[in-house]
Amino acid sequence: MQSLKLGLFALWATLFCGIGYAATPISSCEDLIHNISINMAGTYYLNQDIDCEGLVHHPIPGVFSGSIDGQGYSLYNLTIKNRADERGEGVGLFRSIKTIDLAYPPKIENLNFVNVQVLGPKDVHRGLIAAEAHNVGINNIKIEGLIITEEEGFPSRPDRGATGGLVGYATLALIENVHLNNIAIQKNAYGGGLLGIAHGPVNIAKSSVTGLVSKSAACSNNADHCAFGGLIGSTEGQGTTPNIQGLRISESFVEGVIHTKDRIGGLIGFVRSDQAVEISNSYAQVDLLPQDCETAGRVTNCKFAGGLIGHAQQDPRQDGQWQKPIYLEHVYVAGKVKLSSDGNGRAIIGHEKPEGGNRVAGRQSYYDKQVTDKKNAGDAFSVGLTTVQMQDPYEYYFATWDRTIWQFEEGEYPKLHGKKIR
Numbered sequence: 001m002q003s004l005k006l007g008l009f010a011l012w013a014t015l016f017c018g019i020g021y022a023a024t025p026i027s028s029c030e031d032l033i034h035n036i037s038i039n040m041a042g043t044y045y046l047n048q049d050i051d052c053e054g055l056v057h058h059p060i061p062g063v064f065s066g067s068i069d070g071q072g073y074s075l076y077n078l079t080i081k082n083r084a085d086e087r088g089e090g091v092g093l094f095r096s097i098k099t100i101d102l103a104y105p106p107k108i109e110n111l112n113f114v115n116v117q118v119l120g121p122k123d124v125h126r127g128l129i130a131a132e133a134h135n136v137g138i139n140n141i142k143i144e145g146l147i148i149t150e151e152e153g154f155p156s157r158p159d160r161g162a163t164g165g166l167v168g169y170a171t172l173a174l175i176e177n178v179h180l181n182n183i184a185i186q187k188n189a190y191g192g193g194l195l196g197i198a199h200g201p202v203n204i205a206k207s208s209v210t211g212l213v214s215k216s217a218a219c220s221n222n223a224d225h226c227a228f229g230g231l232i233g234s235t236e237g238q239g240t241t242p243n244i245q246g247l248r249i250s251e252s253f254v255e256g257v258i259h260t261k262d263r264i265g266g267l268i269g270f271v272r273s274d275q276a277v278e279i280s281n282s283y284a285q286v287d288l289l290p291q292d293c294e295t296a297g298r299v300t301n302c303k304f305a306g307g308l309i310g311h312a313q314q315d316p317r318q319d320g321q322w323q324k325p326i327y328l329e330h331v332y333v334a335g336k337v338k339l340s341s342d343g344n345g346r347a348i349i350g351h352e353k354p355e356g357g358n359r360v361a362g363r364q365s366y367y368d369k370q371v372t373d374k375k376n377a378g379d380a381f382s383v384g385l386t387t388v389q390m391q392d393p394y395e396y397y398f399a400t401w402d403r404t405i406w407q408f409e410e411g412e413y414p415k416l417h418g419k420k421i422r
Helices: 002-015 029-038
Strands: 023-026 043-046 060-064 067-069 074-076 079-081 094-098 107-119 130-149 162-164 167-185 190-192 195-205 208-215 227-229 232-236 243-250 253-259 263-265 268-272 275-288 309-313 326-333 349-353 360-368 383-385
Touching: 023 029, 029 060, 162 232, 190 268, 227 309, 232 243, 232 275, 263 275, 263 349, 268 275
Parallel strands: 023 043, 043 067, 060 094, 067 107, 074 107, 079 107, 094 130, 107 130, 130 167, 162 190, 167 195, 167 208, 190 227, 195 232, 195 243, 208 253, 227 263, 232 268, 243 275, 253 275, 268 309, 275 326, 309 349, 326 360, 360 383
Antiparallel strands: 162 167, 162 195, 190 195, 190 232, 227 232, 227 268, 263 268, 263 309
Protein backbone atom coordinates (compact mmCIF):
# COMPACT_ATOMS: atom_id res chain seq x y z
CA MET A 1 0.00 0.00 0.00
CA GLN A 2 2.99 2.35 0.39
CA SER A 3 3.38 2.61 -3.40
CA LEU A 4 -0.29 3.46 -3.67
CA LYS A 5 0.04 6.27 -1.12
CA LEU A 6 3.19 7.77 -2.63
CA GLY A 7 1.88 7.66 -6.20
CA LEU A 8 -1.40 9.30 -5.28
CA PHE A 9 0.28 11.91 -3.11
CA ALA A 10 2.48 13.06 -6.00
CA LEU A 11 -0.51 13.38 -8.30
CA TRP A 12 -2.52 15.12 -5.58
CA ALA A 13 0.15 17.81 -5.25
CA THR A 14 0.09 18.41 -9.00
CA LEU A 15 -3.68 18.64 -9.21
CA PHE A 16 -4.15 21.12 -6.38
CA CYS A 17 -1.34 23.53 -7.24
CA GLY A 18 -2.40 26.85 -8.69
CA ILE A 19 -1.97 27.02 -12.43
CA GLY A 20 -1.43 30.73 -12.77
CA TYR A 21 -3.66 31.40 -15.80
CA ALA A 22 -5.80 34.55 -16.11
CA ALA A 23 -9.30 33.65 -14.93
CA THR A 24 -12.68 34.50 -16.45
CA PRO A 25 -15.60 35.36 -14.14
CA ILE A 26 -18.94 33.53 -14.20
CA SER A 27 -21.88 35.63 -13.02
CA SER A 28 -24.93 33.86 -14.49
CA CYS A 29 -26.19 30.55 -15.84
CA GLU A 30 -25.65 31.93 -19.33
CA ASP A 31 -21.99 32.63 -18.48
CA LEU A 32 -21.63 29.09 -17.26
CA ILE A 33 -22.56 27.75 -20.67
CA HIS A 34 -21.31 30.46 -23.03
CA ASN A 35 -17.97 31.40 -21.52
CA ILE A 36 -16.79 27.85 -20.93
CA SER A 37 -17.95 26.66 -24.35
CA ILE A 38 -15.72 29.28 -25.99
CA ASN A 39 -12.59 28.05 -24.22
CA MET A 40 -12.78 24.52 -22.82
CA ALA A 41 -9.23 24.83 -21.46
CA GLY A 42 -9.83 28.11 -19.64
CA THR A 43 -9.72 29.06 -15.97
CA TYR A 44 -12.99 30.29 -14.45
CA TYR A 45 -14.36 31.52 -11.14
CA LEU A 46 -17.77 32.38 -9.73
CA ASN A 47 -18.10 35.91 -8.39
CA GLN A 48 -21.57 35.53 -6.87
CA ASP A 49 -24.32 33.01 -6.11
CA ILE A 50 -26.24 31.97 -9.23
CA ASP A 51 -29.89 30.88 -9.39
CA CYS A 52 -30.77 28.82 -12.49
CA GLU A 53 -34.45 28.28 -11.65
CA GLY A 54 -36.62 27.94 -14.73
CA LEU A 55 -33.71 27.12 -17.01
CA VAL A 56 -32.67 23.74 -18.38
CA HIS A 57 -28.95 23.28 -18.73
CA HIS A 58 -27.69 20.95 -21.43
CA PRO A 59 -24.32 19.26 -20.80
CA ILE A 60 -21.40 21.32 -22.06
CA PRO A 61 -20.22 19.25 -25.03
CA GLY A 62 -16.65 18.34 -25.82
CA VAL A 63 -13.83 17.83 -23.33
CA PHE A 64 -13.26 20.34 -20.53
CA SER A 65 -9.61 20.53 -19.48
CA GLY A 66 -9.59 23.80 -17.54
CA SER A 67 -10.49 24.69 -13.97
CA ILE A 68 -13.34 26.24 -12.02
CA ASP A 69 -13.02 27.91 -8.61
CA GLY A 70 -16.43 28.57 -7.09
CA GLN A 71 -14.88 30.73 -4.34
CA GLY A 72 -17.49 29.34 -1.95
CA TYR A 73 -20.47 30.52 -4.01
CA SER A 74 -23.45 28.35 -4.93
CA LEU A 75 -25.37 27.24 -8.00
CA TYR A 76 -29.09 26.95 -7.16
CA ASN A 77 -31.94 25.08 -8.87
CA LEU A 78 -29.89 23.60 -11.68
CA THR A 79 -31.57 21.06 -13.99
CA ILE A 80 -29.39 19.14 -16.42
CA LYS A 81 -30.57 16.96 -19.30
CA ASN A 82 -29.64 16.18 -22.89
CA ARG A 83 -31.09 17.78 -25.97
CA ALA A 84 -33.47 15.60 -27.94
CA ASP A 85 -30.78 14.75 -30.50
CA GLU A 86 -28.26 13.74 -27.80
CA ARG A 87 -30.10 10.61 -26.65
CA GLY A 88 -27.01 8.40 -26.41
CA GLU A 89 -24.64 10.91 -24.77
CA GLY A 90 -23.62 11.08 -21.12
CA VAL A 91 -25.33 13.60 -18.84
CA GLY A 92 -23.72 16.04 -16.40
CA LEU A 93 -22.67 19.66 -16.07
CA PHE A 94 -19.82 18.58 -18.34
CA ARG A 95 -20.07 15.64 -20.64
CA SER A 96 -16.36 14.92 -20.18
CA ILE A 97 -13.49 16.32 -18.11
CA LYS A 98 -10.04 15.19 -19.11
CA THR A 99 -6.40 16.23 -18.84
CA ILE A 100 -5.01 17.48 -22.13
CA ASP A 101 -1.77 18.98 -20.80
CA LEU A 102 -0.26 16.77 -18.09
CA ALA A 103 1.33 19.83 -16.49
CA TYR A 104 -2.14 21.34 -15.88
CA PRO A 105 -4.74 18.72 -14.98
CA PRO A 106 -8.31 20.04 -14.66
CA LYS A 107 -9.84 20.78 -11.28
CA ILE A 108 -13.20 21.79 -9.85
CA GLU A 109 -13.11 23.32 -6.37
CA ASN A 110 -14.78 25.52 -3.75
CA LEU A 111 -18.24 25.22 -5.29
CA ASN A 112 -21.67 24.51 -3.80
CA PHE A 113 -24.80 23.11 -5.44
CA VAL A 114 -28.28 23.45 -3.95
CA ASN A 115 -31.47 21.76 -5.18
CA VAL A 116 -30.20 20.23 -8.40
CA GLN A 117 -31.31 17.37 -10.63
CA VAL A 118 -29.82 15.33 -13.44
CA LEU A 119 -32.14 13.63 -15.93
CA GLY A 120 -30.87 11.02 -18.36
CA PRO A 121 -31.50 7.57 -19.81
CA LYS A 122 -30.19 4.51 -17.97
CA ASP A 123 -27.87 3.37 -20.74
CA VAL A 124 -25.44 6.34 -20.46
CA HIS A 125 -23.11 7.66 -17.74
CA ARG A 126 -24.66 10.28 -15.44
CA GLY A 127 -23.20 12.56 -12.76
CA LEU A 128 -23.71 16.10 -11.51
CA ILE A 129 -20.19 17.36 -12.25
CA ALA A 130 -19.53 15.15 -15.26
CA ALA A 131 -20.65 12.01 -17.01
CA GLU A 132 -16.98 11.01 -17.33
CA ALA A 133 -13.83 12.40 -15.70
CA HIS A 134 -10.25 11.36 -16.37
CA ASN A 135 -7.27 12.68 -14.39
CA VAL A 136 -9.16 15.35 -12.47
CA GLY A 137 -9.06 16.94 -9.02
CA ILE A 138 -12.35 17.71 -7.25
CA ASN A 139 -11.99 19.53 -3.95
CA ASN A 140 -14.20 21.31 -1.43
CA ILE A 141 -17.58 20.68 -3.05
CA LYS A 142 -20.90 20.70 -1.18
CA ILE A 143 -24.13 19.40 -2.70
CA GLU A 144 -27.41 19.89 -0.83
CA GLY A 145 -30.42 18.25 -2.45
CA LEU A 146 -29.69 16.14 -5.55
CA ILE A 147 -31.94 13.90 -7.65
CA ILE A 148 -30.59 11.73 -10.45
CA THR A 149 -33.27 9.83 -12.31
CA GLU A 150 -34.37 8.57 -15.70
CA GLU A 151 -35.68 11.15 -18.11
CA GLU A 152 -39.27 10.57 -19.16
CA GLY A 153 -40.20 10.17 -22.78
CA PHE A 154 -37.36 7.86 -23.83
CA PRO A 155 -37.88 4.16 -24.54
CA SER A 156 -36.48 1.74 -21.99
CA ARG A 157 -33.13 0.22 -22.93
CA PRO A 158 -30.78 -2.19 -21.16
CA ASP A 159 -28.81 -0.67 -18.29
CA ARG A 160 -25.24 -0.02 -19.41
CA GLY A 161 -24.11 3.21 -17.85
CA ALA A 162 -22.77 4.30 -14.46
CA THR A 163 -24.40 6.90 -12.23
CA GLY A 164 -22.62 8.86 -9.50
CA GLY A 165 -23.71 11.81 -7.41
CA LEU A 166 -20.50 13.48 -8.49
CA VAL A 167 -19.22 11.65 -11.60
CA GLY A 168 -20.54 8.67 -13.52
CA TYR A 169 -17.26 7.09 -14.67
CA ALA A 170 -13.99 8.29 -13.12
CA THR A 171 -10.37 7.36 -13.72
CA LEU A 172 -7.34 8.84 -11.99
CA ALA A 173 -9.52 11.05 -9.78
CA LEU A 174 -8.52 12.81 -6.57
CA ILE A 175 -11.52 13.79 -4.44
CA GLU A 176 -11.22 15.62 -1.11
CA ASN A 177 -13.69 17.46 1.13
CA VAL A 178 -16.71 16.59 -0.99
CA HIS A 179 -20.00 16.36 0.91
CA LEU A 180 -23.41 15.39 -0.44
CA ASN A 181 -26.58 15.60 1.64
CA ASN A 182 -30.14 14.58 0.86
CA ILE A 183 -29.57 12.80 -2.42
CA ALA A 184 -31.76 10.32 -4.31
CA ILE A 185 -30.25 8.21 -7.07
CA GLN A 186 -31.97 5.90 -9.51
CA LYS A 187 -29.04 3.88 -10.72
CA ASN A 188 -28.47 2.16 -14.02
CA ALA A 189 -25.88 -0.64 -14.23
CA TYR A 190 -23.63 0.85 -11.53
CA GLY A 191 -24.50 3.53 -9.02
CA GLY A 192 -22.70 5.28 -6.18
CA GLY A 193 -23.20 8.27 -3.93
CA LEU A 194 -20.00 9.82 -5.36
CA LEU A 195 -18.88 7.69 -8.32
CA GLY A 196 -20.67 5.11 -10.43
CA ILE A 197 -17.43 3.42 -11.50
CA ALA A 198 -13.94 4.13 -10.16
CA HIS A 199 -11.12 2.96 -12.40
CA GLY A 200 -7.93 3.26 -10.34
CA PRO A 201 -6.05 5.05 -9.15
CA VAL A 202 -8.77 6.97 -7.32
CA ASN A 203 -8.38 8.67 -3.94
CA ILE A 204 -11.36 9.78 -1.83
CA ALA A 205 -10.53 11.65 1.38
CA LYS A 206 -12.51 13.52 4.03
CA SER A 207 -15.77 13.15 2.12
CA SER A 208 -19.30 12.06 2.96
CA VAL A 209 -22.71 11.13 1.62
CA THR A 210 -25.63 11.63 4.00
CA GLY A 211 -29.36 11.35 3.57
CA LEU A 212 -28.75 8.88 0.74
CA VAL A 213 -31.72 7.09 -0.75
CA SER A 214 -31.30 4.70 -3.65
CA LYS A 215 -34.31 2.71 -4.81
CA SER A 216 -33.90 0.93 -8.10
CA ALA A 217 -35.22 -2.16 -9.79
CA ALA A 218 -32.81 -4.95 -10.60
CA CYS A 219 -30.38 -4.27 -13.41
CA SER A 220 -31.95 -5.27 -16.72
CA ASN A 221 -28.68 -5.75 -18.60
CA ASN A 222 -26.66 -8.33 -16.69
CA ALA A 223 -27.36 -8.95 -13.03
CA ASP A 224 -23.85 -10.33 -12.55
CA HIS A 225 -22.34 -6.92 -13.34
CA CYS A 226 -24.52 -4.43 -11.52
CA ALA A 227 -23.97 -2.80 -8.14
CA PHE A 228 -24.66 0.15 -5.85
CA GLY A 229 -22.43 1.54 -3.11
CA GLY A 230 -22.76 4.45 -0.73
CA LEU A 231 -19.61 6.02 -2.21
CA ILE A 232 -18.77 3.92 -5.28
CA GLY A 233 -20.82 1.51 -7.36
CA SER A 234 -17.93 -0.56 -8.72
CA THR A 235 -14.18 -0.51 -9.03
CA GLU A 236 -12.35 -1.59 -12.15
CA GLY A 237 -8.79 -2.85 -12.26
CA GLN A 238 -6.51 -3.87 -15.07
CA GLY A 239 -7.51 -7.47 -15.74
CA THR A 240 -4.75 -9.85 -14.63
CA THR A 241 -2.03 -7.21 -14.63
CA PRO A 242 -1.10 -6.21 -11.06
CA ASN A 243 -2.49 -2.78 -10.30
CA ILE A 244 -0.99 -1.44 -7.09
CA GLN A 245 -2.25 2.05 -7.86
CA GLY A 246 -5.83 1.34 -6.90
CA LEU A 247 -8.56 2.84 -4.78
CA ARG A 248 -8.01 4.55 -1.44
CA ILE A 249 -10.78 5.80 0.85
CA SER A 250 -9.88 7.63 4.05
CA GLU A 251 -11.73 9.68 6.69
CA SER A 252 -15.03 9.31 4.85
CA PHE A 253 -18.51 8.02 5.68
CA VAL A 254 -21.99 7.31 4.38
CA GLU A 255 -25.42 7.45 6.02
CA GLY A 256 -28.65 6.42 4.33
CA VAL A 257 -30.74 3.61 2.86
CA ILE A 258 -30.07 1.51 -0.24
CA HIS A 259 -32.80 -0.59 -1.89
CA THR A 260 -31.90 -2.77 -4.87
CA LYS A 261 -31.66 -6.41 -5.93
CA ASP A 262 -28.06 -6.08 -7.08
CA ARG A 263 -24.77 -6.01 -5.16
CA ILE A 264 -25.02 -3.40 -2.43
CA GLY A 265 -22.38 -2.10 -0.04
CA GLY A 266 -22.30 0.68 2.52
CA LEU A 267 -19.22 2.16 0.84
CA ILE A 268 -18.57 0.08 -2.32
CA GLY A 269 -20.98 -2.18 -4.18
CA PHE A 270 -18.56 -4.31 -6.19
CA VAL A 271 -14.77 -4.65 -6.05
CA ARG A 272 -13.53 -6.56 -9.06
CA SER A 273 -10.33 -7.52 -10.86
CA ASP A 274 -7.00 -7.16 -9.07
CA GLN A 275 -7.30 -3.50 -8.13
CA ALA A 276 -5.87 -2.68 -4.72
CA VAL A 277 -8.35 -1.19 -2.27
CA GLU A 278 -7.53 0.48 1.03
CA ILE A 279 -10.22 1.80 3.39
CA SER A 280 -9.13 3.53 6.60
CA ASN A 281 -10.73 5.70 9.29
CA SER A 282 -14.15 5.45 7.68
CA TYR A 283 -17.59 4.10 8.48
CA ALA A 284 -20.97 3.22 7.01
CA GLN A 285 -24.25 3.78 8.82
CA VAL A 286 -26.39 2.53 5.96
CA ASP A 287 -29.41 0.24 5.98
CA LEU A 288 -28.95 -2.23 3.12
CA LEU A 289 -32.42 -3.47 2.26
CA PRO A 290 -32.73 -5.64 -0.85
CA GLN A 291 -35.76 -4.44 -2.79
CA ASP A 292 -38.76 -6.49 -3.94
CA CYS A 293 -37.23 -9.82 -3.01
CA GLU A 294 -38.91 -10.94 0.21
CA THR A 295 -40.97 -14.12 0.08
CA ALA A 296 -42.60 -15.44 3.25
CA GLY A 297 -40.14 -13.54 5.41
CA ARG A 298 -37.06 -14.69 3.47
CA VAL A 299 -35.01 -12.75 0.98
CA THR A 300 -34.87 -14.42 -2.41
CA ASN A 301 -33.55 -13.58 -5.86
CA CYS A 302 -31.20 -10.95 -4.49
CA LYS A 303 -27.47 -10.46 -4.78
CA PHE A 304 -24.89 -9.69 -2.12
CA ALA A 305 -25.08 -7.19 0.75
CA GLY A 306 -22.11 -6.05 2.82
CA GLY A 307 -21.82 -3.27 5.38
CA LEU A 308 -18.71 -1.88 3.66
CA ILE A 309 -18.38 -3.88 0.41
CA GLY A 310 -21.15 -5.85 -1.25
CA HIS A 311 -19.08 -8.23 -3.36
CA ALA A 312 -15.32 -8.67 -3.78
CA GLN A 313 -14.27 -10.62 -6.85
CA GLN A 314 -10.56 -10.85 -7.55
CA ASP A 315 -8.50 -12.43 -10.30
CA PRO A 316 -5.01 -13.92 -9.85
CA ARG A 317 -2.00 -12.06 -11.13
CA GLN A 318 -0.12 -13.20 -14.20
CA ASP A 319 2.27 -15.15 -11.97
CA GLY A 320 -0.67 -17.09 -10.55
CA GLN A 321 -0.33 -15.65 -7.03
CA TRP A 322 -3.07 -13.89 -5.13
CA GLN A 323 -2.57 -10.37 -3.91
CA LYS A 324 -4.14 -8.94 -0.77
CA PRO A 325 -5.82 -6.09 -2.57
CA ILE A 326 -8.34 -5.14 0.15
CA TYR A 327 -6.96 -3.60 3.34
CA LEU A 328 -9.24 -2.33 6.11
CA GLU A 329 -8.10 -0.34 9.14
CA HIS A 330 -10.10 1.54 11.78
CA VAL A 331 -13.47 1.11 10.10
CA TYR A 332 -16.91 0.22 11.40
CA VAL A 333 -20.45 -0.57 10.29
CA ALA A 334 -23.55 0.51 12.21
CA GLY A 335 -26.38 -0.17 9.79
CA LYS A 336 -28.77 -3.02 9.11
CA VAL A 337 -27.42 -5.55 6.62
CA LYS A 338 -30.27 -7.67 5.28
CA LEU A 339 -29.22 -11.28 4.88
CA SER A 340 -29.90 -12.92 1.52
CA SER A 341 -31.39 -16.40 1.39
CA ASP A 342 -28.16 -18.00 0.16
CA GLY A 343 -26.11 -16.50 3.00
CA ASN A 344 -24.39 -13.87 0.85
CA GLY A 345 -24.80 -11.08 3.35
CA ARG A 346 -22.23 -10.16 5.97
CA ALA A 347 -21.45 -7.28 8.24
CA ILE A 348 -18.32 -6.09 6.41
CA ILE A 349 -17.98 -7.83 3.01
CA GLY A 350 -21.09 -9.52 1.68
CA HIS A 351 -19.40 -12.10 -0.53
CA GLU A 352 -15.92 -12.99 -1.73
CA LYS A 353 -15.26 -14.85 -4.97
CA PRO A 354 -13.48 -17.14 -5.17
CA GLU A 355 -13.51 -18.16 -1.54
CA GLY A 356 -10.27 -18.60 0.34
CA GLY A 357 -8.14 -16.29 -1.75
CA ASN A 358 -6.83 -14.53 1.38
CA ARG A 359 -7.29 -11.19 -0.29
CA VAL A 360 -8.58 -9.22 2.72
CA ALA A 361 -6.27 -7.95 5.42
CA GLY A 362 -6.38 -5.27 8.06
CA ARG A 363 -7.09 -4.59 11.69
CA GLN A 364 -9.74 -3.13 13.97
CA SER A 365 -12.79 -3.54 11.74
CA TYR A 366 -15.96 -3.55 13.84
CA TYR A 367 -19.70 -3.82 13.39
CA ASP A 368 -22.70 -3.42 15.67
CA LYS A 369 -23.95 -6.98 15.97
CA GLN A 370 -27.22 -5.81 17.53
CA VAL A 371 -28.08 -3.65 14.52
CA THR A 372 -27.06 -5.86 11.62
CA ASP A 373 -29.35 -8.75 10.71
CA LYS A 374 -29.40 -11.21 13.62
CA LYS A 375 -28.66 -14.08 11.25
CA ASN A 376 -25.73 -12.23 9.76
CA ALA A 377 -22.37 -13.88 10.34
CA GLY A 378 -19.28 -11.76 10.78
CA ASP A 379 -16.01 -12.02 8.91
CA ALA A 380 -12.68 -13.49 9.97
CA PHE A 381 -11.12 -10.01 9.87
CA SER A 382 -13.86 -8.16 11.82
CA VAL A 383 -15.29 -8.15 15.34
CA GLY A 384 -18.93 -7.78 16.33
CA LEU A 385 -19.57 -5.47 19.28
CA THR A 386 -22.71 -4.58 21.18
CA THR A 387 -24.28 -1.15 20.77
CA VAL A 388 -23.08 -0.23 24.26
CA GLN A 389 -19.51 -1.19 23.36
CA MET A 390 -19.69 0.72 20.07
CA GLN A 391 -20.87 3.84 21.89
CA ASP A 392 -18.46 3.68 24.84
CA PRO A 393 -15.62 6.24 24.48
CA TYR A 394 -13.45 4.19 26.84
CA GLU A 395 -14.00 0.87 25.09
CA TYR A 396 -10.84 -1.20 24.80
CA TYR A 397 -11.40 -1.89 21.10
CA PHE A 398 -11.07 1.80 20.22
CA ALA A 399 -8.06 2.54 22.41
CA THR A 400 -5.62 3.00 19.51
CA TRP A 401 -7.94 5.01 17.24
CA ASP A 402 -6.44 8.42 16.49
CA ARG A 403 -8.25 11.09 18.54
CA THR A 404 -7.18 13.79 16.09
CA ILE A 405 -9.29 12.00 13.46
CA TRP A 406 -12.04 10.46 15.59
CA GLN A 407 -14.29 11.99 18.24
CA PHE A 408 -15.86 9.81 20.95
CA GLU A 409 -18.89 10.76 23.05
CA GLU A 410 -20.86 8.70 25.53
CA GLY A 411 -23.93 7.13 23.95
CA GLU A 412 -22.92 7.85 20.34
CA TYR A 413 -21.07 5.95 17.68
CA PRO A 414 -17.55 7.24 16.95
CA LYS A 415 -17.62 10.08 14.46
CA LEU A 416 -15.03 11.83 12.39
CA HIS A 417 -14.14 15.28 13.66
CA GLY A 418 -16.61 17.81 12.33
CA LYS A 419 -18.95 15.07 11.08
CA LYS A 420 -21.96 14.66 13.35
CA ILE A 421 -23.96 11.44 13.25
CA ARG A 422 -27.62 12.31 13.28
